[in-house]
Amino acid sequence: MLDLAVQRLPVSPVRKISEMIEKASNKHRIISFGGGAPSLAPPKEVLDFLCSEFKRDAHAASSYGSTKGMPRVRELITDTLKREERVSIDPEKELCLTEGGTEGLFITFRTLLAPGDQIILSDPTYLAYYPQLSFLGDGVTHLPVHLQDDFQIDVNMLNEAMTKRTKAVLILSPDNPTGRLLDKKVLKAIVQICEDKKVWLITDDIYKDMLYEGKFHNAREFSKCDNIISCCSFSKSASMPGFRLGYVYGPASFIERVAAIKSYISLCPSRPAQLCVEKYLENRGRVKKKYLEKIVVPTYKKRRDAMAEMIERYLPKAEFAIPKGAFYFFPDMSRYLTRMDEEEFASKLMEQKQVVVIPGKYFGEQGEDHLRFTFVSEPKERIEEGLSRMAKFIEENKL
Amino acid sequence: MLDLAVQRLPVSPVRKISEMIEKASNKHRIISFGGGAPSLAPPKEVLDFLCSEFKRDAHAASSYGSTKGMPRVRELITDTLKREERVSIDPEKELCLTEGGTEGLFITFRTLLAPGDQIILSDPTYLAYYPQLSFLGDGVTHLPVHLQDDFQIDVNMLNEAMTKRTKAVLILSPDNPTGRLLDKKVLKAIVQICEDKKVWLITDDIYKDMLYEGKFHNAREFSKCDNIISCCSFSKSASMPGFRLGYVYGPASFIERVAAIKSYISLCPSRPAQLCVEKYLENRGRVKKKYLEKIVVPTYKKRRDAMAEMIERYLPKAEFAIPKGAFYFFPDMSRYLTRMDEEEFASKLMEQKQVVVIPGKYFGEQGEDHLRFTFVSEPKERIEEGLSRMAKFIEENKL
Numbered sequence: 001m002l003d004l005a006v007q008r009l010p011v012s013p014v015r016k017i018s019e020m021i022e023k024a025s026n027k028h029r030i031i032s033f034g035g036g037a038p039s040l041a042p043p044k045e046v047l048d049f050l051c052s053e054f055k056r057d058a059h060a061a062s063s064y065g066s067t068k069g070m071p072r073v074r075e076l077i078t079d080t081l082k083r084e085e086r087v088s089i090d091p092e093k094e095l096c097l098t099e100g101g102t103e104g105l106f107i108t109f110r111t112l113l114a115p116g117d118q119i120i121l122s123d124p125t126y127l128a129y130y131p132q133l134s135f136l137g138d139g140v141t142h143l144p145v146h147l148q149d150d151f152q153i154d155v156n157m158l159n160e161a162m163t164k165r166t167k168a169v170l171i172l173s174p175d176n177p178t179g180r181l182l183d184k185k186v187l188k189a190i191v192q193i194c195e196d197k198k199v200w201l202i203t204d205d206i207y208k209d210m211l212y213e214g215k216f217h218n219a220r221e222f223s224k225c226d227n228i229i230s231c232c233s234f235s236k237s238a239s240m241p242g243f244r245l246g247y248v249y250g251p252a253s254f255i256e257r258v259a260a261i262k263s264y265i266s267l268c269p270s271r272p273a274q275l276c277v278e279k280y281l282e283n284r285g286r287v288k289k290k291y292l293e294k295i296v297v298p299t300y301k302k303r304r305d306a307m308a309e310m311i312e313r314y315l316p317k318a319e320f321a322i323p324k325g326a327f328y329f330f331p332d333m334s335r336y337l338t339r340m341d342e343e344e345f346a347s348k349l350m351e352q353k354q355v356v357v358i359p360g361k362y363f364g365e366q367g368e369d370h371l372r373f374t375f376v377s378e379p380k381e382r383i384e385e386g387l388s389r390m391a392k393f394i395e396e397n398k399l
Numbered sequence: 400m401l402d403l404a405v406q407r408l409p410v411s412p413v414r415k416i417s418e419m420i421e422k423a424s425n426k427h428r429i430i431s432f433g434g435g436a437p438s439l440a441p442p443k444e445v446l447d448f449l450c451s452e453f454k455r456d457a458h459a460a461s462s463y464g465s466t467k468g469m470p471r472v473r474e475l476i477t478d479t480l481k482r483e484e485r486v487s488i489d490p491e492k493e494l495c496l497t498e499g500g501t502e503g504l505f506i507t508f509r510t511l512l513a514p515g516d517q518i519i520l521s522d523p524t525y526l527a528y529y530p531q532l533s534f535l536g537d538g539v540t541h542l543p544v545h546l547q548d549d550f551q552i553d554v555n556m557l558n559e560a561m562t563k564r565t566k567a568v569l570i571l572s573p574d575n576p577t578g579r580l581l582d583k584k585v586l587k588a589i590v591q592i593c594e595d596k597k598v599w600l601i602t603d604d605i606y607k608d609m610l611y612e613g614k615f616h617n618a619r620e621f622s623k624c625d626n627i628i629s630c631c632s633f634s635k636s637a638s639m640p641g642f643r644l645g646y647v648y649g650p651a652s653f654i655e656r657v658a659a660i661k662s663y664i665s666l667c668p669s670r671p672a673q674l675c676v677e678k679y680l681e682n683r684g685r686v687k688k689k690y691l692e693k694i695v696v697p698t699y700k701k702r703r704d705a706m707a708e709m710i711e712r713y714l715p716k717a718e719f720a721i722p723k724g725a726f727y728f729f730p731d732m733s734r735y736l737t738r739m740d741e742e743e744f745a746s747k748l749m750e751q752k753q754v755v756v757i758p759g760k761y762f763g764e765q766g767e768d769h770l771r772f773t774f775v776s777e778p779k780e781r782i783e784e785g786l787s788r789m790a791k792f793i794e795e796n797k798l
Contacts, residue, residue: 003513019465041457051450058440064640066418099665114402132663241463242670264531266498271641
């Protein structure tokens with residue numbers, strides 16, 4: 001018999017869909033508003049550089065390296081943090097590369113929290129946090145956030161939610177699934193509460209480069225930093241999710257433990273992925289800057305705007321906020337969900353119209369009657385096509 | 400405060416050395432008999448194919464995929480198992496790709512064993528098993544193996560070591576650090592004991608392609624297989640450790656749980672790594688076969704033979720076996736270690752002569768007074784140079 005935590009761990013709906021789409025014979029017919037997978041290729045310079053490194057020294061470009069990552073890549077990451085977010089991190093002791101953001105979060109949770117410890121998350125938020133945390137035996141306190149408050153965290157409620165067992169607060173900004181960017185003063189208040197109560201603040205910054213409006217603030221702007229841990233990834237920013245590279249930074253004593261754990265989970269980060277990031281960040285982020293400013297942000301902003309327009313046109317009874325960052329709309333669909341819940345809606349929509357959306361309940365209790373649509377995967381015409389299929393689905397099913 | 404398992408997790412000496420060498424300014428002066436990192440580049444066809452895939456469809460070659468791996472790559476792996484080891488595995492349900500062998504082992508342990516469960520390992524064996532298992536709260540029973548028995552596992556002793564708490568037996572063949580290949584009849588007896596006692600048998604097959612003498616047997620030759628789980632990796636066989644790709648196969652119900660856990664640890668395997676393996680295995684393993692037969696095995700066999708000769712010449716008082724497979728010699732150095740233990744020897748040898756070796760005690764109690772030398776990293780002349788520096792070190796330190 002397997003132990004309970006292993007038996008009970010659910011399979012993520014996004015992963016199931018990923019597997020289903022990979023096997024589908026009619027891939028092109030499927031319109032995916034499902035997983036948050038960038039539809040752009042990584043910058044050409046990055047892949048060209050990797051291939052030139054294979055030519056220059058194929059052995060070195062394919063070899064093991066230190067668990068925390070190549071020294072040069074770690075320095076480029078901390079230089080970037082300095083330049084873009086005005087935070088000083090020691091590349092040697094305060095930073096560790098990880099297999100995408102997922103491993104960074106998993107190891108962070110495992111390092112900071114012991115079974116029974118409490119962590120506070122907003123609800124809704126990223127769906128994989130819950131199973132990651134429950135698998136590790138950690139307790140989650142949910143902090144409801146609402147469309148009418150622009151999904152901002154209620155700081156008084158956070159204060160009240162803290163107990164003796166609270167070990168950490170986790171924030172994701174810009175958020176998945178709501179697209180909400182935390183207000184500067186809300187962020188500042190959260191940082192101060194965590195500092196006062198001596199609680200870890202974990203910031204998941206995976207979408208920080210995916211901003212259409214507003215400005216991203218690093219939580220360290222408001223703190224002496226010794227209780228802040230940040231996780232990030234190149235999967236979204238550099239459109240290289242298949243390379244599996246992210247990073248986590250925080251106090252040296254914490255990072256030392258992260259690296260020890262990582263060495264027994266995955267040994268060391270991917271070398272080809274690190275070479276890509278070397279090119280992406282070198283020369284004061286020349287490639288990154290150009291790629292984000294000229295390609296990524298304009299492309300996704302256009303799609304976001306198109307999706308907002310199409311939701312209004314085809315789903316006039318849905319209520320939603322325009323996301324400031326990240327890749328998602330999270331409309332409240334309750335006025336269409338009188339005869340089926342959002343899970344049944346999503347599953348029948350896929351069956352009947354080959355449009356993939358994610359049921360809101362996976363993102364937390366507050367996500368009930370919502371659907372998550374990503375606008376990152378499909379170009380404008382297919383966004384329109386997907387929403388018009390949805391309207392037909394609603395009509396045909398009399399919803 | 401971090402919990403005890405996190406606090407106590409040691410940093411592997413091989414990882415420390417990897418970090419130290421990566422930072423060293425005098426890299427070329429260092430002769431490494433340390434980590435088991437292939438010194439060959441991956442097959443040229445493999446890297447060329449990857450770069451052509453980047454040109455053909457950069458987005459697809461950099462994108463997420465299903466957690467268990469690309470269907471085509473999974474099929475190529477099971478075809479290879481069928482052809483080379485005569486075992487039939489369902490690529491859809493009985494196989495999951497992993498971030499190198501390390502993740503495969505970590506998730507296998509986490510899936511099968513609950514805290515307090517017992518697993519039986521030979522002693523000495525691969526040094527990372529111990530911290531992986533103790534981190535997970537699992538108990539290890541050590542089964543001493545000895546040079547005079549060619550490091551074979553004593554089957555009666557294994558039988559006696561089993562208790563009600565024994566949940567699994569782990570075998571590594573060819574072995575690290577001893578280079579021992581399990582005899583067919585010993586393997587058969589182990590399989591039968593595990594079957595009789597309804598205990599999992601985990602086989603770590605990472606070195607199965609690194610054979611200089613004898614024949615590798617898949618444990619399934621002797622069993623109805625429903626209690627056997629095998630972990631493997633492309634790091635050694637295809638000289639692509641920096642790509643981080645391995646796989647684990649076993650009963651469908653077990654693999655389903657492995658994939659669920661993997662999805663929350665690292666989401667999905669590296670796509671570029673999978674593309675490399677696609678080329679490596681396609682056409683009935685044409686690239687693999689040629690690469691192993693013409694390049695890998697002859698190169699390492701020559702080095703192995705050179706190292707055997709040099710140990711005899713420069714360390715005449717060391718006792719050792721010639722490894723049949725894998726990358727290591729594991730000489731008993733007790734006659735040189737009268738004034739310092741092997742850890743001090745290794746550390747002073749590095750300081751004074753810039754030769755890296757790994758102290759035997761990390762591989763288990765039976766490893767005391769031994770050193771592990773890998774012959775995989777250095778060409779013949781440097782193997783000679785390293786051993787002659789060691790002889791000088793012994794002379795200068797009057798050992």
